[in-house]
Amino acid sequence: MTLERRYRRTIRLFPRTWREQNEDVLVDTLLEQAGSDRNQVRVADQVDLLRTAAVLHWRALCGSPVRADASASVLLAASAGLALMTATALGLLVRLWVIGFGLRYGSFPGIDLLVATPLLAMWPLALLLATTRRTRLSLSIAGSTTMLLAVCYLARSNRAFNFVTMDHALLYIGLPLIVTLALATTVYSGHQVDRRWITVAGLVAIPLTAVLAGGDLHHLWQPPKPYDSPTFTIVAAFVLAPTPVILAIGIFRPQVLLAAGLLCTPLSAAGLGQLIDSLTIHNPRPGQAIAETPQAIAVAAGSLLPTTALMLAGIAASLHQARRADAR
Amino acid sequence: MIREPTFLILSAVAPRPSHGYGILKSVEVLSDGRVRLRPGTLYAALDRLVAEGSLVIDSEQVVDGRLRRYYRITDEGVAVLNESIKRLESNIAAAKVQLSSRPGIEFA
Numbered sequence: 001m002t003l004e005r006r007y008r009r010t011i012r013l014f015p016r017t018w019r020e021q022n023e024d025v026l027v028d029t030l031l032e033q034a035g036s037d038r039n040q041v042r043v044a045d046q047v048d049l050l051r052t053a054a055v056l057h058w059r060a061l062c063g064s065p066v067r068a069d070a071s072a073s074v075l076l077a078a079s080a081g082l083a084l085m086t087a088t089a090l091g092l093l094v095r096l097w098v099i100g101f102g103l104r105y106g107s108f109p110g111i112d113l114l115v116a117t118p119l120l121a122m123w124p125l126a127l128l129l130a131t132t133r134r135t136r137l138s139l140s141i142a143g144s145t146t147m148l149l150a151v152c153y154l155a156r157s158n159r160a161f162n163f164v165t166m167d168h169a170l171l172y173i174g175l176p177l178i179v180t181l182a183l184a185t186t187v188y189s190g191h192q193v194d195r196r197w198i199t200v201a202g203l204v205a206i207p208l209t210a211v212l213a214g215g216d217l218h219h220l221w222q223p224p225k226p227y228d229s230p231t232f233t234i235v236a237a238f239v240l241a242p243t244p245v246i247l248a249i250g251i252f253r254p255q256v257l258l259a260a261g262l263l264c265t266p267l268s269a270a271g272l273g274q275l276i277d278s279l280t281i282h283n284p285r286p287g288q289a290i291a292e293t294p295q296a297i298a299v300a301a302g303s304l305l306p307t308t309a310l311m312l313a314g315i316a317a318s319l320h321q322a323r324r325a326d327a328r
Numbered sequence: 329m330i331r332e333p334t335f336l337i338l339s340a341v342a343p344r345p346s347h348g349y350g351i352l353k354s355v356e357v358l359s360d361g362r363v364r365l366r367p368g369t370l371y372a373a374l375d376r377l378v379a380e381g382s383l384v385i386d387s388e389q390v391v392d393g394r395l396r397r398y399y400r401i402t403d404e405g406v407a408v409l410n411e412s413i414k415r416l417e418s419n420i421a422a423a424k425v426q427l428s429s430r431p432g433i434e435f436a
Contacts, residue, residue, distance in 0.1 A: 022371055024395035029348030029367040031394065045366055052368030056375070 003034060006041045013053040015060045330412050336363055337373055338382060338401060338409045345386035345398040348374075374399060382408050 007030050011023055030045065330338070333355070340346060340354035348370060355365055365373075377383040382405030386398040401409075 018375070022375065025348060025388075025397040026367055026371050028391075028394040028396050029352065029370070032349040033352060033367060045368070048366035048368040052372045055372050059372075059376075 003039050003041065004031060007031070007049075010041070010046060010049045010053075013050065015053075015056050018056050018060070329415060330408060332359075333363060333365060333369070333373060334377070335409070335412055337365075337370070337377065338405055338412075341383065341399050341401045342406070342409065345400040347396045347398050351399070377405070381405075 004027060007027050008023070011019060011026065014023070034042075336355040336358050337351060339358055340351045346354065348367065351374075352365055352367070352370060355363055374383065378385065378399075381402060383399045384402055386400035388395060388397045390396070
């Protein structure tokens with residue numbers, strides 16, 4: 001094997017995009033340095049190449065500042081957030097109508113935690129792909145995951161396989177969503193930003209998802225307890241209290257609005273989930289649940305309005321800023 | 329503050345555009361043989377310096393069927409280098425003052 005082939009074999013370990021642009025000139029330098037009388041790669045050069053491969057991979061993942069694809073990231077976060085809200089609304093309606101028509105939850109096929117957990121792990125994956133600029137793939141994963149979760153809501157059973165109650169499900173989606181997509185959007189706003197932060201977010205999100213999923217495993221054999229309305233009130237208070245502060249900051253930093261919207265959505269939906277849970281578990285009579293449908297929808301709409309407004313304002317502001325940055 | 333290899337790479341391309349192996353040799357000469365960069369390290373550094381705007385790719389030539397790329401320093405790179413020189417000079421001056429105020433030792 002010639003020296004050149006030996007070098008190229010090692011360089012195959014470098015990041016692909018880097019190789020496409022730099023492999024030939026690196027090989028030229030290596031060969032020029034080696035001279036004509038050598039046919040073996042020096043150990044020191046080999047070690048240096050391996051070290052450089054590691055450095056470049058790390059840099060490609062998170063290190064160097066990048067001019068981010070702002071609009072794509074905004075789209076990713078927005079579609080995920082909106083899909084999440086759709087899933088929530090579907091879940092709420094189905095739950096109410098199933099009770100309303102006196103159907104048993106158990107008559108639906110049960111989709112349990114074992115199905116849900118891998119789905120939830122898709123969020124960090126979507127983020128990871130967003131950082132590698134595979135935006136389309138990232139968007140498809142985020143979108144399809146949310147749709148599958150919505151299907152889980154529709155198909156889940158309330159008794160034996162209450163894989164995740166509404167609030168827990170939203171925590172699974174919400175927490176990784178908060179940490180990953182909100183950060184991704186905030187960071188990917190067209191400025192030169194260090195991708196290290198997104199990597200850190202991903203590293204937080206993945207174990208967090210695992211811990212949450214693990215913590216809920218006992219629901220497989222132990223049905224959850226009914227919720228109380230006071231819990232809902234507390235959650236709602238926590239969600240609504242920071243809104244003025246967020247709006248104030250948002251005047252100077254538009255991306256904060258979007259991040260805040262994403263942050264609030266799962267929390268307010270979690271609060272709603274608890275409310276609906278308490279309504280349906282405490283008042284299981286069909287007629288009563290039907291009567292409470294408008295009330296629940298009104299609460300849902302009211303609760304989701306601020307988060308929707310925040311998110312839409314954030315999306316608009318981010319896009320505007322990205323367009324201005326492009327024009328410059 | 330840039331590190332020594334970066335300082336030497338910027339110095340090496342300061343007079344005229346230079347290619348990978350040329351930069352390696354210049355760095356070795358400039359550092360009196362102390363710093364010998366390996367090609368992998370060099371290209372990781374060149375890549376970073378281009379991304380930061382201190383260097384640009386000047387031209388590419390095919391020599392003996394192999395691709396050779398020339399790097400040129402930018403105004404930004406010159407500013408970075410000047411800034412480092414100023415810092416080093418001020419450190420040297422400060423260190424000289426410190427040493428000369430030591431009793432019994434004369435600074436040459």
